[in-house]
Amino acid sequence: MGIYLDNAATSYPKPEAVYRAVDRFMREIGASSGRGAYRQALLADKVVFSAREALGKLFGIRDASRIVFTSNATESLNLAVKGLLKAGDHVVASSMEHNAVWRPLKRLEAERGIEITVAPCAKDGSLRPEDVIKAIRPNTRLVVMTHASNVTGTLLPVGEVGAAARDRGVLFLVDAAQTAGTCPIDAGTLGIDLLAFTGHKGLFGPTGTGGLYIREGVDLLPFKEGGTGGESILEHQPDHLPDRFEAGTLNISGIAGLLAGVDFILTEGIDRIRGKEKELTGHFLRALEIIPGIEVYGPKDPEKQVGVVSLNISGVMAQDVAYVLDEVYGVMVRSGLHCAPMAHRTIGTIDRGTVRFGIGYFNTIEEIDTMVQALAEIAGKTLTWK
Amino acid sequence: MFLEDITLTFIAPCIADPEKIRLIAEVSTDISGVMPYLNAVMKNATYNRKGPSFTFMKEFRLVNLYPGKITMAKALNTTDAWQVLNWIKDMINDVYEKRDSIVPNYELRSKPTALQIYGWLPRKNCKECGEVTCLSFAVKLLLGEKSLGGCRLLFTPEYAEQRKTMLEIVAALGYETVEGLDSKTGYRTQ
Ligand SMILES: Cc1ncc(COP(=O)(O)O)c(C=O)c1O
Numbered sequence A: 001m002g003i004y005l006d007n008a009a010t011s012y013p014k015p016e017a018v019y020r021a022v023d024r025f026m027r028e029i030g031a032s033s034g035r036g037a038y039r040q041a042l043l044a045d046k047v048v049f050s051a052r053e054a055l056g057k058l059f060g061i062r063d064a065s066r067i068v069f070t071s072n073a074t075e076s077l078n079l080a081v082k083g084l085l086k087a088g089d090h091v092v093a094s095s096m097e098h099n100a101v102w103r104p105l106k107r108l109e110a111e112r113g114i115e116i117t118v119a120p121c122a123k124d125g126s127l128r129p130e131d132v133i134k135a136i137r138p139n140t141r142l143v144v145m146t147h148a149s150n151v152t153g154t155l156l157p158v159g160e161v162g163a164a165a166r167d168r169g170v171l172f173l174v175d176a177a178q179t180a181g182t183c184p185i186d187a188g189t190l191g192i193d194l195l196a197f198t199g200h201k202g203l204f205g206p207t208g209t210g211g212l213y214i215r216e217g218v219d220l221l222p223f224k225e226g227g228t229g230g231e232s233i234l235e236h237q238p239d240h241l242p243d244r245f246e247a248g249t250l251n252i253s254g255i256a257g258l259l260a261g262v263d264f265i266l267t268e269g270i271d272r273i274r275g276k277e278k279e280l281t282g283h284f285l286r287a288l289e290i291i292p293g294i295e296v297y298g299p300k301d302p303e304k305q306v307g308v309v310s311l312n313i314s315g316v317m318a319q320d321v322a323y324v325l326d327e328v329y330g331v332m333v334r335s336g337l338h339c340a341p342m343a344h345r346t347i348g349t350i351d352r353g354t355v356r357f358g359i360g361y362f363n364t365i366e367e368i369d370t371m372v373q374a375l376a377e378i379a380g381k382t383l384t385w386k
Numbered sequence B: 001m002f003l004e005d006i007t008l009t010f011i012a013p014c015i016a017d018p019e020k021i022r023l024i025a026e027v028s029t030d031i032s033g034v035m036p037y038l039n040a041v042m043k044n045a046t047y048n049r050k051g052p053s054f055t056f057m058k059e060f061r062l063v064n065l066y067p068g069k070i071t072m073a074k075a076l077n078t079t080d081a082w083q084v085l086n087w088i089k090d091m092i093n094d095v096y097e098k099r100d101s102i103v104p105n106y107e108l109r110s111k112p113t114a115l116q117i118y119g120w121l122p123r124k125n126c127k128e129c130g131e132v133t134c135l136s137f138a139v140k141l142l143l144g145e146k147s148l149g150g151c152r153l154l155f156t157p158e159y160a161e162q163r164k165t166m167l168e169i170v171a172a173l174g175y176e177t178v179e180g181l182d183s184k185t186g187y188r189t190q
């Protein structure tokens, strides 16, 4: 087995408890939640509820019913943006956004006539809160930004922007795809009105899990209607959460795994997880400094970024680096634009993309060293080829 | 921990209000012992020592505690039900922890108000009880001048949850429950 360094795409491996929880759920419970009065169905329901509660604990959300399950961060972001914005609304987004934010916004711009202002980030992906604040106008309905870039790992100043948005009565949506489960997030303190997260990255859940926290008082229009188990008699989708946004049978086997993942995080402690990420990332960044011919993007400071590092080796195409790392060294990384062309425009790599390393909690210093050795060899060869 | 676990065992739509749900949950520990302590700290609850049972409203939800189970009616959905059950569990454990500093109260702490009783009646003002309004029936019920059985509507299946709560309250008030009623189901025996 090689070295997996694509945790920014999806985390792997998962904690052992996650595999067991999914297996156990499918074998021993296997019923649909909220849709039956028999014991198994009630157990399924309990799993879903416990997952909500565990996520609430992790994100400092007291009322777990404000967390609705979706299939991933993309669906959560679509729900938030499309459920909220109307004609004439203005939105501010950072220039490091993922397509999961950017494409829904562009669609609404074309279809509903919303207006978008992009708050420019610096070349290392960092954002000055004042650049967001400057962009806020009287008709600004929403500020949306990623908590950390999936290209450079750069952490964005969510706390400052959240406070500023709150002061101005503007809603604040955070894309926590890269930080949920790896960085402390307290929705209340950070001033977050809507928090989109995915289950399969830092939260260690299976793919096809995710959710959206909707602060009390924020009303969104659901984009799907259907069965919710209870209240079948109503002709309309029920108004209260989470049912309002959870039409259709949930991915409960996935949610069972997600629950185990979040429980793992709560047991290990988010500070310890973040600590290990910083240690591994710092080690990698220091090692990269001494290899000639490598350009590293982002803040190059583990305090200012998550375990995502993007780089290029001069004279080699990003996809070739990724290919050689895999074929020759068994190191799994990703190359290209990582679904975030705007971020690549910001850091100046729109034409070539980057090689991205996604460091996870289960990586080790030894693995990082092996990879650095591999990079040094690739860079050395190309340097001598010149 | 005193009360480790609450397990949902039954869930169904409310009969009178099918948009809401009613449920039964089993408790892993006999909770009769904490009832007098709960009675000392909770306002607007009704403790029936003989049952024993402990009845209260959590906002719009009707909650009945029994030695081995909890029933709830008018919960919004299962998420809501779980949240309230967890809240009950925490409250019970908290009161149990602090029981040495609480003076248990074995009596009916405070009489429910006529308005509270009114809230549990069918509120149809159908006059069958001989009163002009449900509210006046509620007042007379509190005074012991009327018996619960006077409200026929309450004893139709539609009002099963309210009936249960009302029976607990009337019993706790020390009044005759209702003549000619099955003590378990609350239905008329004939
Ligand atoms: C910053 C960011 N936002 C959104 C997403 C979308 O997540 P998902 O594919 O789980 O919907 C990702 C990951 O791909 C991401 O890195």
Ligand code: SF4
Pocket: B121, B122, B123, B124, B125, B126, B127, B128, B129, B130, B131, B132, B133, B134, B137, B150, B151, B152, B153, B154
């Ligand atoms: S019989 Fe019941 S519903 Fe009718 S008026 Fe009297 S209390 Fe109200």
